[in-house]
Amino acid sequence: MGAIKAKFSAPGGVHPAYHKDLAAEQPIAEMPLPASLVISMSQHLGKPATPTVKKGDTVLRGQVIGEAAGFISAAVHAPTSGTVKLVAPVPTAAGPRATAVTIEPDGEDKWIDGMAPCPDWRQLEKKDIVEKIAAAGITGMGGAGFPTHVKVSPPPETAIDTLILNGAECEPYLTADYRLMVERAADIWEGALIIAKALEATNIYVAIEDNKPLAIAAMAEAMPEQAGAAHVVALKTEYPQGAEKQQIFAVTGREVPAGGLPLNVGIVVENVGTTLAVWDAVVNGRPLTERVTTVTGGPVAKPGNVLARLGTSSADMVEFCGGTSSPVAKIISGGPMMGFAQADMSGPTTKTTSGLLLLGPESVHAYESMPCISCGRCVGVCPMNLMPNELSQFLEAEDYETAEAYNVMDCIECGCCAFECPAHRPLVQHMRRGKAQVMLNRRKQ
């Protein structure tokens, strides 16, 4: 099956330098077990998981070490067999501390006798699929980390007709999803069918930016001719085509209402890595214990796409990629547009770590922010049609009410505005601060 071109285009967008060539042609390489794994209980949106092990316990791979603390939460599993060395808070990639379990692998990598494999998943009920996804601790692996079992069990009155697999990977540098689509297209496609069954969705689209022809071809080939309502959609290459609301519009022409969710327009979007994790959980009975992370950037000696256990430290991953060959100025968990800068390389891989990006001093600049000159570029590139220029001025003046009236809460923090701003204004920082303060004010009322 061939790919179709996206019929629509969301507002705004920018064209940063992509740098995908660093790692794009490197096949996924499985990393040996490191000496220690630090598994955070907060790898997802929602309440952190509750640890179920204590120091000195021995665990097997796939054993639950953190129970989901409520519906919007996700279980956490031991990524290998070994001994629990520590249960203590560590900082997450985004900053706040969360409890983490440190495991010293025993080297045997012995699986627990847990979920049964189910190659014949077509016999499963909807709720069985949802249960398996929840039991496997799967969360969105594209970045936000929303628990997948919540996404695939919409309220009964909400009809979902369309599943979109997000393979846009619009963040510069990152190639993990690209490699998965090229190497694991058939498994991803089967995962999509499993999710579509759980949702009773009849249309499946795989959305990929048109700068990834190999991935488009691989996914198109994996989809059988008779699939009918399934298409690969080639998106024009532009950041942020991977943003959920913008992608839904590009693929279907439907606009998710401001403040609403994709299910409000009958759509669920799943990242291709998440879809593969669903396949692995349902078909093979394996909970989420590893993921592919792109380790890249100028200073990395041998950039690549690494299949590593959750909890592997950034330092171990960089070591696996040949270490660094030049000075490092910035360590970013994720991509350059939306990733989180890290102070050091001790942070562990989580379910949402799509990339580990090292930037050299030549790519890191300190800017002095100037007054806004009203050039309007931020307004032109904002994919939500906001006016970041005015919002940032309201927020500088701590006028949160006006900022709320000017829709600061609709900001998706994609960074297009700050990327373009000739006055180097820290626009995203202003938006984050404004959104946090508005939330705080709302809770107070």
Added chain:
Amino acid sequence: MSELSIVSSSPHAHSGSSVRRIMLDVIIALVPAVLVSLYFFGWDAFRLTTACVVTCVAAEAASRKWMGRNIGIDDLSAIITGILLAFNLPPTLPTWMAVVGSVFAIVICKQLFGGIGYNPFNPALAGRVMLLISFPVFMTRWSEWTIPSPIGMDAVTTATPLGLVKTTIGSAGALPFDFTGSAMLQLFVGNQNGCIGEVSAAALLLGGIYLLIRRCITWHIPVAYIATVAVFSGILWIHHPQQNLAPHFHVLSGGLMLGAIFMATDMVTSPVTKRGMLVFGIGCGILTMLIRKWGGYPEGVSFAILLMNAVTPLINRATRPRVFGAPKGGRKQS
């Protein structure tokens, strides 16, 4: 790792644009018009441009130092104000008046409002209008210029084409001249009377194309502005060809090209939304034509742009884009 890396908010990438680079591009775009002004007006163009640029930069540095702020002249914006103010002066103006205009533009119209980004009015235009109101005789005293005549008898005048038209239509009730053919070409390259930077549409257009390529301006304001003047004057012309100038004459004479390409597009004082830019350009065009046709002054570009500057915040507010996902029609939540 003992040393900690730099931690900052995303995004960690930047387009590489900067205010200084934008201002440098505007200066580069002004070079052709500067060269043409030197060619046609010689020493006077050099004298006025130098006086304005030097005074603007010095006034910016001095006023910021006086206010206890960082000196901040390296954004190059004061140089542009100087060039544009000089471009809006007649070649015979005494140097000290140019200096007064420059100080007014920078200190009163820019720095007192908070410096770059905060001035509601285009400083160069405000400086020009202050001079025009304070020194009307000096600001409308032009050099000698030979009018291309249709009957082969060249006349020498010290008026601008628009001024000539205004006075002759006022007294005789009909146009004595026919600006066609080679006369139009003269207008296009800049062989006409006027302020030192406004005479050559060709040089200004060249700069405009550079600004478009460098993404320093978008097409919206200049095209809306010039098209409005053309349509407005076209309607008048079709209606009363004896009483009105042809649209191509209106477009190529006076300060329209300079205003539409370099002054109305001033980022700080023009709208940020694309729809707002169109409204702004159309408004400038209508006001310019109203003043040219019925106003007391022969030319209205400066007043038109300044008046539209005043309503820019309102235009921004009225043309806020519909937030993605917000209900259509009910575009604003506030």
